[in-house]
Amino acid sequence: MQQHVSGETSVAAMHSPCDDCDIRDLAICGTLRVDEVQRLSRIMTSVELAAGDTIVDEGEPSDFVYTLTSGAVRLYKLLADGRRSVTGFLFPGDFLGVSMQDIYGSSAEAITPVTLCRFQRTELEALMMDIPTLERRLFARATEEIQLMQEQIVLLGRKxxxxxxxxxxxxxxxxxxxxxxxxxxxxxxxxxxxxxxxxxxxxxxxxxxxxxxxxxxxxxxxxxxxxxxxxxxxxxxxxxxx
Amino acid sequence: MQQHVSGETSVAAMHSPCDDCDIRDLAICGTLRVDEVQRLSRIMTSVELAAGDTIVDEGEPSDFVYTLTSGAVRLYKLLADGRRSVTGFLFPGDFLGVSMQDIYGSSAEAITPVTLCRFQRTELEALMMDIPTLERRLFARATEEIQLMQEQIVLLGRKxxxxxxxxxxxxxxxxxxxxxxxxxxxxxxxxxxxxxxxxxxxxxxxxxxxxxxxxxxxxxxxxxxxxxxxxxxxxxxxxxxx
DNA sequence: CGACTCCTTGAACACTATCAAGACAGGTGG
DNA sequence: CCACCTGTCTTGATAGTGTTCAAGGAGTCG
Structure with missing residues (x-):
């Protein structure tokens, strides 16, 4: 749960309905200015789910983007006959649903009890227009993810x-x-x-x-x-x- | 080779050293303004390679970004004992080396004779700062690629x-x-x-x-x-x- | 304590890999 | 023009890694 304790008052606690998470912990915020972090925190809401709960379903409209604050999540896709492929695991700090596709590419379920910060996609996209740094950070995360997936492809193909x-x-x-x-x-x-x-x-x-x-x-x-x-x-x- | 023939004079032919490719064919240009396309075309150079030639090596500094104009390319990673995993194939219109990593994540070889348009990464990044649309397009491509890789992971894991x-x-x-x-x-x-x-x-x-x-x-x-x-x-x- | 899920272990099988050799095609040089 | 050479593709026989089917053990929660 690594709750950061800080001497100064939490920006997230002041400005956001997402009281359970300190927004400054999010990887996305690394290079944002204080006012930008505040704008971001205003569009967040907190979500808590129990182990086994579904967060999003593959093929659903991708209305929300999430970051995981505590717990662990599995991403998976199913074949028609029920075979399952787990495409990844998420841990605190990771993103869920960040893409420019209009539907989710994988389903996501809580492995343990989880806390998530939820953003409306439309609001996040509007924010990305105004804050180029935000888009750059998300782009960088996407290319990191591509690299990890390539390693997974080597693993599955040849190990x-x-x-x-x-x-x-x-x-x-x-x-x-x-x-x-x-x-x-x-x-x-x-x-x-x-x-x-x-x-x-x-x-x-x-x-x-x-x-x-x-x-x-x-x-x-x-x-x-x-x-x-x-x-x-x-x-x-x-x-x-x- | 699908060379587009157009009534109007080619922007690429006028302004770029990349004479072999029509820049307007590039997927990246879809929503750019004419002046933006021109700026992009000025930093392109054309590269031609024979079948079997290496384009980039995994682990090298990623100084260049490419788009494939004609031919086909294989991307691959090697394990220490020589096992090879082909992580993807590129066809005309596809990108090579677009990421925010400072080294290439895969090696790339020409399968057939190929024509590539080459951009200096630093110049492309400077251009991305000025043209938000460009970065959005590349981000969108990255999330498309993530989706394709997820399908490949299902294929390798369960099919x-x-x-x-x-x-x-x-x-x-x-x-x-x-x-x-x-x-x-x-x-x-x-x-x-x-x-x-x-x-x-x-x-x-x-x-x-x-x-x-x-x-x-x-x-x-x-x-x-x-x-x-x-x-x-x-x-x-x-x-x-x- | 019992029911549940998850984990472990065993035995037999199956899919794909490995090893081996031959067929085919494209290009080269005599 | 044909024989040759090389790399690629195909096919066969055998073997192996991981799967499947089955059952028992371990931990957890009501």
């Missing part, structure tokens, strides 16, 4: 099951570091099935691979949803540092 | 070999239509190995799958690099219309 799971653990660790959390006991809020659908494997193969990593003492399970990395070097070799 | 090849043929047909070319005899300029590395399969499996489609009379091979779709409905069923 073995063990390499996929190792890459996955490493990417979770890296994302924790980016959020200024300790990298090592990796928090894994999603189920084996979520991981499997993300890595193009089955639940059983993910489970077997993790067991195999435990047996080789590359990792250890701390409790239900924490994995400690014991041999980072060997895990990185498996993940095939790109 | 069978036959479904992958069917999806691939359909996507080539759709891209031909977007370029105002007939959709049906699909031109396939890339090798079976390129296709395999794009679909997460082997050359042999791609070849066998295509043979199987021929046997079932879903397609027929016209000559080396043209495939005629005979039963679009059945192929679409296989591709699992998303």
């Amino acid at each position: 073995t099951a063990a390499e996929r799971v190792a890459s996955f653990l490493r990417s979770l660790a890296q994302r924790q570091e980016k959020r200024h959390l300790p990298a090592n006991p990796v928090t894994v809020p999603m189920t084996r099935t979520d991981i499997a659908d993300y890595l193009g494997l089955t639940t059983e193969t993910v489970s077997r691979t993790i067991t195999q990593f435990k047996t080789k003492e590359l990792i250890s399970i701390e409790n239900g949803s924490r994995i400690r990395i014991l041999d980072e070097d060997q895990l990185d070799d498996l993940a095939e540092a790109i | 069978t070999a036959a479904e992958r090849v069917a999806s691939f043929l359909r996507s080539l047909a759709q891209r031909q239509e977007k370029r105002h070319l007939p959709a049906n005899p699909v031109t396939v300029p890339m090798t079976r190995t390129d296709i395999a590395d794009y679909l997460g399969l082997t050359t042999e499996t791609v070849s066998r799958t295509i043979t199987q489609f021929k046997t079932k009379e879903l397609i027929s091979i016209e000559n080396g690099s043209r495939i005629r779709i005979l039963d679009e409905d059945q192929l679409d069923d296989l591709a699992e219309a998303i």
Whole structure:
């Protein structure tokens, strides 16, 4: 939940109905001026959802854009016969629904209880017209996302099951570091099935691979949803540092 | 090569060193004013390369941005042991190297002889500052690309070999239509190995799958690099219309 | 404590990869 | 003009990685 505590009064708390989140934490705000942040905060509203709740459905009109404040989210697409492909996971600071398409490209569900900041798309777009920096930041995030997706394509197209799971653990660790959390006991809020659908494997193969990593003492399970990395070097070799 | 013939004198021909391409063909220019197109055309230079030539290497400083004018290009990433993942194919009108990253995320090679329009990144970025519409267009392209990559992730994560090849043929047909070319005899300029590395399969499996489609009379091979779709409905069923 | 979901483990199978060799096509040089 | 050469494509036989089907174990919550 990493709630930032600050000596000065929160801009978000003063100007926005989104009282639960400090707008200055949002990656988007990095290079905005104070008055611009205030304008942004005025169009935000806070949303809280329980684990398992649907946030948006693929194909729906994309009326809202969200940023995740706490919790974790899975993005996925379904094939006609029910096969599921998890296209990504979101953690605090990540965006949801930012695109110039008029419908959502994926469905999104809360993995844990989540807090989101919600923006009306039309209002955000009007704001982007006025604040070029805002659009630049979103564009930069989009190209970052493209890079991550390319790595996922390499993973799905050419990596073995063990390499996929190792890459996955490493990417979770890296994302924790980016959020200024300790990298090592990796928090894994999603189920084996979520991981499997993300890595193009089955639940059983993910489970077997993790067991195999435990047996080789590359990792250890701390409790239900924490994995400690014991041999980072060997895990990185498996993940095939790109 | 779809060279547009127009009654009026070409803006590109008058103002740009990129004589081989009509700048107004570029998707990027759709909503730009004439004077803006002229400014854009002044910073373009034309590049011609032979089949097999490298355009950019992954990890290099991304000094240039390109648009493809004629020919076809493959984008790919390599793993340490030589496994290759083709992350995409480019056709006329497509962009190469547009991102806010300072290095290229993929390598790019010419599949056929190609003509490219090249922009110095610094100049393009300066232009983006002045012409908000330009940045919006590029942002929109980025979100389109994200959508296509998500579909590729579903393909790689959850589709069978036959479904992958069917999806691939359909996507080539759709891209031909977007370029105002007939959709049906699909031109396939890339090798079976390129296709395999794009679909997460082997050359042999791609070849066998295509043979199987021929046997079932879903397609027929016209000559080396043209495939005629005979039963679009059945192929679409296989591709699992998303 | 029981019902639930999630996770793990086992055994058999299947899809695709691998290894191997031959067919075809396009280009080159004698 | 034809033989050759090279790279690409196809086809076959075999093997392997991951899936499927099945059941039991573990943790959680009412």
